[in-house]
Amino acid sequence: MISIKNVSKWYGDFQVLTDCTTEVSKGEVVVVCGPSGSGKSTLIKCVNGLEPFQSGDIIVDGISVGSPKTDLPKLRSRVGMVFQHFELFPHLSITDNLALAQIKVLGRKEDEAKKKGLALLDRVGLSAHAAKFPGQLSGGQQQRVAIARALAMDPIAMLFDEPTSALDPEMINEVLDVMVQLAHEGMTMMCVTHEMGFARKVANRVIFMDKGAIVEDANKDEFFGSPRSERAQAFLSKILQH
Amino acid sequence: MDFSSLVTAMPGLVSGMMLTLKLLVLAIVGGVALGTLLALARLSHNKLLSNLAGFYVNYFRSIPLLLVITWFYFVVPFIIGWLTGTNEPIGAFYSCLVAFMMFEAAYYCEIVRAGIQSISRGQVNAAYALGMTYSQTMRLVILPQAFRKMTPLLLQQSIILFQDTSLVYAVGLMDFLNSARSAGDIVGELHQFLLFAGLVYFIISFGASTLVKRLQKRLTV
Ligand SMILES: Nc1ncnc2c1ncn2[C@@H]1O[C@H](COP(=O)(O)OP(=O)(O)OP(=O)(O)O)[C@@H](O)[C@H]1O
Ligand SMILES: [Mg+2]
Numbered sequence A: 001m002i003s004i005k006n007v008s009k010w011y012g013d014f015q016v017l018t019d020c021t022t023e024v025s026k027g028e029v030v031v032v033c034g035p036s037g038s039g040k041s042t043l044i045k046c047v048n049g050l051e052p053f054q055s056g057d058i059i060v061d062g063i064s065v066g067s068p069k070t071d072l073p074k075l076r077s078r079v080g081m082v083f084q085h086f087e088l089f090p091h092l093s094i095t096d097n098l099a100l101a102q103i104k105v106l107g108r109k110e111d112e113a114k115k116k117g118l119a120l121l122d123r124v125g126l127s128a129h130a131a132k133f134p135g136q137l138s139g140g141q142q143q144r145v146a147i148a149r150a151l152a153m154d155p156i157a158m159l160f161d162e163p164t165s166a167l168d169p170e171m172i173n174e175v176l177d178v179m180v181q182l183a184h185e186g187m188t189m190m191c192v193t194h195e196m197g198f199a200r201k202v203a204n205r206v207i208f209m210d211k212g213a214i215v216e217d218a219n220k221d222e223f224f225g226s227p228r229s230e231r232a233q234a235f236l237s238k239i240l241q242h
Numbered sequence B: 001m002d003f004s005s006l007v008t009a010m011p012g013l014v015s016g017m018m019l020t021l022k023l024l025v026l027a028i029v030g031g032v033a034l035g036t037l038l039a040l041a042r043l044s045h046n047k048l049l050s051n052l053a054g055f056y057v058n059y060f061r062s063i064p065l066l067l068v069i070t071w072f073y074f075v076v077p078f079i080i081g082w083l084t085g086t087n088e089p090i091g092a093f094y095s096c097l098v099a100f101m102m103f104e105a106a107y108y109c110e111i112v113r114a115g116i117q118s119i120s121r122g123q124v125n126a127a128y129a130l131g132m133t134y135s136q137t138m139r140l141v142i143l144p145q146a147f148r149k150m151t152p153l154l155l156q157q158s159i160i161l162f163q164d165t166s167l168v169y170a171v172g173l174m175d176f177l178n179s180a181r182s183a184g185d186i187v188g189e190l191h192q193f194l195l196f197a198g199l200v201y202f203i204i205s206f207g208a209s210t211l212v213k214r215l216q217k218r219l220t221v
Helices: A040-047 A072-077 A094-104 A110-123 A139-151 A169-184 A196-202 A220-225 A230-240 B004-042 B047-061 B065-084 B091-117 B121-129 B134-171 B176-187 B190-220
Strands: A002-011 A014-024 A029-033 A055-060 A079-082 A157-161 A189-192 A205-210 A213-219
Touching: A002 A040, A014 A040, A014 A055, A014 A213, A029 A040, A029 A196, A040 A055, A040 A157, A040 A189, A072 A079, A072 B121, A079 A139, A079 B121, A094 A110, A094 A139, A094 B134, A110 A139, A139 A157, A139 A169, A169 A189, A169 A196, A196 A220, A205 A220, A205 A230, A213 A220, A213 A230, B004 B047, B004 B091, B004 B134, B004 B176, B004 B190, B047 B091, B065 B091, B065 B134, B091 B134, B121 B134, B134 B176, B134 B190, B176 B190
Parallel strands: A029 A189, A029 A205, A079 A157, A157 A189
Antiparallel strands: A002 A014, A002 A055, A205 A213
């Protein structure tokens, strides 16, 4: 479904990604972790072309992200993305946040789009808030709306960039629950997160990044059982203490 | 003070004010539209486009408005005649309108540019991630938020424009101030008419400015 092949990226002289190669198959849940600044966000943004990269290629559902001929907006409309800071559109109501891209990008009829949005809002447990604006919701609620907004596009895969790290601790679980449910339904997911409980529960594989490189790419049990690299071990012991 | 001559001159003054307001509104609409395009060009990754827009803005901000008005008075009819292939004179109103639009666009551009830059990159990414194109992202997500933030500044700039419209006297357009001056001249009470005009400009500008400040407070709360 998503295949990342020898991707390297530079900001000027600074190399952010070094020869990253990995694969996310259909229905697989892959968790990406690693220290701050290791390039996790950059890598995941390369997957839907939000960040350009200079060498290597990424193939999403048979389409090359790096090729200049690719219709990036069209490709992105098929891949959902959830951000650390939710990024709901503050000038639009929740209903309109959910409907906007369905109407403008997919060409759905307004009532159809709103109906679909409401159904998804119900699924994340927020149907009572349809008429509100993002600023009136808590962080956890906003993030659940953001997930619903991405799902409204009927994505073939979902990308998550630290979806819970901007949340107060008591709101983390309500978001993780939605993600777990999604994983159980068979959604293909690539998640940058440090929530190792989530990883243990639903991940198929865990990728550990350091200094722009993928230093560990292992099955979940292998990763938690016996991570091979010292840095991964050090990182794991650090975050598992919390 | 004798107000009878003011009352007699009122129809002329009102039509002068109508011209001032018409010029103002059209110049704001055109200036903001052109200014927004310039702002998008300035923020574009295309070096040529952003440099051209930057040159435009710096150029118009470096020359006096009066010069632009008089200059356009001679040049615009020529250009429009050349574009449409007719020789019909288009008159001072349209040459002034074009002058104000193009001059103010340079100022509006900087306001709009700051407004766009105040919206976080994450909003752009979120719109792109949903499959929106650049133009959809700007029209549906970024500009609506930016304009909301910029409204007080745009209005403040428009109040300055309201006062600057009086410069059209240079090309003989009968705006409010020019109507007042000419009516006062005729009845030999110039000072009285000019005082009255000053009062009107003050009330409108100060009133609008107060409203804008109140709006600004409401937006920042
Ligand atoms: N626009 C940019 N220009 C230059 N350097 C950048 C830019 N964006 C990111 N970087 C650098 O690239 C590196 C990787 O950044 P990235 O955001 O991908 O890390 P991350 O693993 O997501 O970190 P975090 O856990 O803090 O989110 C960092 O060192 C960062 O400073
Ligand atoms: Mg990050």
